Amino acid sequence: MEREKNTYSGGRRYRNNDITVYWKPDACVHASYCYRELIEVFDPGRRPWVDMNGASTDRIIEVVNMCPTEALTWKWNDEEKNREISPDQTNHVIFRRPELLTEIEKAVQGNPVSVKIMMDGPIVIKGDFHFQYSGNNKEMKDGIISICRCGASNHLPFCDGSHRKIGFEDK
């Protein structure tokens, strides 16, 4: 593992062959998801505290996506793969820290609003858009909303997970 460029302005970064995880200490609110879920990778008592060899890439992405702030974010090392990131990858840098994208990635991404139909689940809308609901017009900046598609939510129009209870299926 190369050690040389593990700092950048604003924090530290950690790589494996697939991804880079960015750590921004100022943003941490100590919600503790990272080390409770994956102490093998995120161990506050160790230096360096992130060990990218401690778990699979998929698992690291999963746990980084749990971070409620921009303290932990990630991106693929392969620029091509950063061009198409779905909104459920909540802590990809495109959603949390777009300043960390390369110029190429930024140019390709542009600023499209992405609307993703989750299988047997809600509609997830991400980006800059106007959200009109019950006579209100809310301007969403880099926003994300999840709209119920099964009709059973108790918090309509938003998804509250009820689709699982009722066994909603796309078919």
Next chain:
Amino acid sequence: METNDNDKSSVIVEVIDGGPLKITGQILLKDQKKDISDNSVEVLLCRCGRSCNKPYCDGAHKN
């Protein structure tokens, strides 16, 4: 000097009372399998779960 935000193709997501979700503007609409469309001008998406043409609305909520 402020620039006019409205001249950019802005996207409007509207919850229609008792009806579908109406999205106007340029969006990237995706389902699990593929990009459905990358250049939509307007789509109506089912919110009641009863459409036979999911994810689109087919008016089934009225029944």
